[in-house]
Amino acid sequence: MSTSTPAPPRPHAPGGPLPRKRKPGTRSPGEGRMAALLLSPTLLVLALVIAYPLISALYQSLFREESGLDENGFVAEGESFVGLANYTDMFVGESGARFLNALANTTFFTITTVTLETVLGLCLALAMNRAFKGRGLLRASILIPWAIPTAVSGLLWRWIFQSDGIANHLIGSEILWTAEGFQAKAAVIIAEVWKTAPFIGLLVLAGMQVIPEEVYEAARIDGAGWWRQLGSITLPLVKPTLLVAVLFRLLDALRMFDLPFVLIGPGKQSVETLSMLAWDESNQLRYGSASAFAIILFLYVALIAIVFVKLLGADVAGTKEVRTLRKGGRTRKAKAL
């Protein structure tokens, strides 16, 4: 920093009420305007890219394409308003069974992959947050799985999991990974966790990097061991970042598409997800029901996200963690004094 910068401010300037200390909830009109100014570009872009497709999907989901042929063999033109029939039909008969299967697969994949990714991602972050030679290299190499385009890594794993591929070769088995069955699910989970654990790892690592070292020092002086430090400092302080990382993984996992599609193949019930189902419907030109699936998936994702936020308190807008950190800072101050 240049010399024009004032001397690094002490984080805990002694005494006196600070000018911006206001009760949360006190708002000045200036800040509101400022906030509107800062937020509007974001909202504008998102409205353009998402609102329009969402609206059109909602609209489309209320219609059904004519699929009958006229006497010349042409598909009848136009579409008819069917109200919520595309939604209600989802739950009955053959297509109902398929929908429920896809819903179950989606949920199963989400729970298993996100859980494994979280555990693994935390381990990655803890490992990367230690000092050792070649740490930069490790950090960069951990990025590799995330950096390989999904379509390419899907192909790579398909190759690895071939009947005579390297996976069977190494473990001496003859598992038909890409055939229907539980092993196909396992293959998807292995590949997905491999690919996305780095996402959580990197975000959590960044969260760990902003924890002041002094907090740990204070804890060490108190005689807290590594596990105590992990449990009472690291985890609580990275929790907000971790929750955001997990939340975004949840959203992605619920919409999983490319990996099972490329790795196992379309139309395999063992791995068919809701996104694949929506794709298949639109591929078969049933845009109405494809849109209905997309909307249902959207609502399902929203529901999970809300439940997640509610249960675990991904308190992004709130101030709880800020206070925690300050408390940490105060502890540190006390110790330092």
Next chain:
Amino acid sequence: MTQIPVLTPTETPDDAPQRKLKRRGWKTYLTYVGLAAIFVYCLAPFYWMLVSSFRRTADIFENSPIPQPFSAENYIKVFDGATLFGRALVNSLIVAGITTTAALVLGIFAAYAISRLNFRFKSVILGVIIATSMFPGISVVVPLLRLFTDIGWINTYQAMIVPNLSFAIPLAVWNLTTFMKALPFDLEEAAMIDGCTKWQAFRKVLLPLAAPGVFTTAILTFIHSWNEFIIALSMINDPNLQTATVAISKFTGATEFQAPFGEQMAAGVIVTVPLVIMVLIFQRRIVEGLTSGATK
């Protein structure tokens, strides 16, 4: 206590770990075993990709750990003139670069507003922002194709960049908000007491402190849009504008039944390695920058 408590425990002087090393040798040893395991887990499939990319088409199904015979034919084919792969890499760089920059700028603005300003409906706005990440990507394509055709955006960079922003921005906003929340207000307040304007306090105090978060968000959004495929495929039909993932999808084997696996793996290596090298360089730069900034 002369430093701003910015950096990671790991950036602290070397003597601490060394002391530890002597005291608990076996633990360090175990740690290294764990690190090695992680390393292998992340890299083994990539190694397989690398090995496969150096096999001849005829040996592509082999399971030998080292390509036998070694062949660069796949790499030559990837850069064969017809694929315009070099051009595609540049396009990917442009699209991902602009997406990342724009997402960061917008994300920082929004995150600052949410974490530092008082206004109503914060959570509603956060909710709306993340809600845009909940719609299945494949269902966005046809409506956007129609929209972009109407406004003449087909075969333009913005037709790829703007949709990419829709996933980059929510991540940037949420992530950066969390980071800024986690940083104490006191520092900026102190800076303003010392005569900084709000803007200066933001730029010279808050932003450097949030750097790990900004950097990580940048990497993640860059990679995300670097790997985007279906939008880029649908909005672009001019080969001079296509991105690397699209170019890869257009590789063909000798016939339609033969997947050009070797070339796809070679291309996978080509698009991945520069990214990792770039991260390595940036990482060092940023860490250096931070350290020097913090100790002055």
Next chain:
Amino acid sequence: MRQRRHSRQILLGTAALTISALALTGCGGSNESGGEAEQQQDAAAAFEGRGPINYVSSRDASGAAQDSIDKWNAEHPDEQVTFIELPDSADQQRQQLVQNAQIESDTFSVLNLDVVWTSEFAANRWILPLPEDALPTESMIPATVEAASYRDTLYGAPYYTDGALLYYRTDLLEAAGVDAPPANWEEMTAACDKVLALPEAADMSCYAGQFDKNEALTVNFTEAVGSAGGQVFDAEGNPTVDTPEALAGLTQLTEAFDEGLVPSDAITYLEEQGRRAFQEGELVFLRNWPFVYSSLTATDGSSDVVDKFGISAVPGIGDNPGVSTLGGRNLAVSPFTENKATALDFIKFFTSEEESKARLDKSSRAPVYPSLLEDPAVVEERPFYPTLLESLENAQPRPKVVQYGATTTAIQEEAYAALTAEKTPEQALADMQAKLEELSAE
């Protein structure tokens, strides 16, 4: 308390987006009908307009297609053809073509279509019917013309074709005292019994086709039904898989799995895996397309069967002759393009016998002209062409239905269930018949 309020706000936010979306419904959605209807009907009159056009296709790795285009462009400076490349994956190609038809984009002028897409594209008015006598159809293989037609109207210009062949190990058959390739499954099984008794063939399997849940399974199933004297759809377009012939065909495949004639991992086989198994000496017989020939004859050491294999028509079931399905591609003209006259002239030029012959230098794709498949100069290079021609003359197209995607999914689903013994062949066929009837009723 606070937590709850925040999450409620997020919920509200989500809802707000949804509601605003609903409110704005008027500006979204699709005004799809309209344009298409008028575009249609009178075929001959439709081909007007000259100027630059785009040819949309996956890349031809051999470069032969580009040569034809270059030749055209050299002769037609004002009607240049630009090659727009699509992905290698057929699913993605179809998705791009359908998307562009959906928005009636004029970018895609000449489309390269898989034969199985013809009916769907024609019925949806995404391609134009070609004027009568536009193409020399009488000098093409009839099955390829049939596959490019919908309801007796020609919609596509046959570009290249593909048929099934039976690859077999001449050296092993000879060693086992079998002098001719099998004409049917019984003979094939008998030959295998003898061959597999040989010490050098101890670890081999008898036969493989393509059985993964994929389009290739539809191909193999259709061929089995056809080779047993049946049909998946009759001439009126009604599904007929509840017949004894269809049962005989499917049972032949399931028994081959049960009895170990087919290696168990063949349930994951597509064309390449089978090719490789045969090439590495793991199979006595292989059902595959002609493309395999060049790999099997490769002299770079990758093939263990150079000079050790022969090619014949696929085996029949019972007394019926073996029946191949038909693969290949057609070129068609989009109704949304400006320069339809140029597009028509271009596909005439591109699929002409002369250009097909010129492409043979580079491309291994089989032309649709019998005269070329029988041309001695060509046969010298590709000795299997007469066998292929024979196979194509007996070929049955895959189901010619508008809803091909749903149809092939239903076929794959049920055939796969039978092959993996999840269902009995009878049950699988009964379910398949029900699904196909439901689809054709729509």
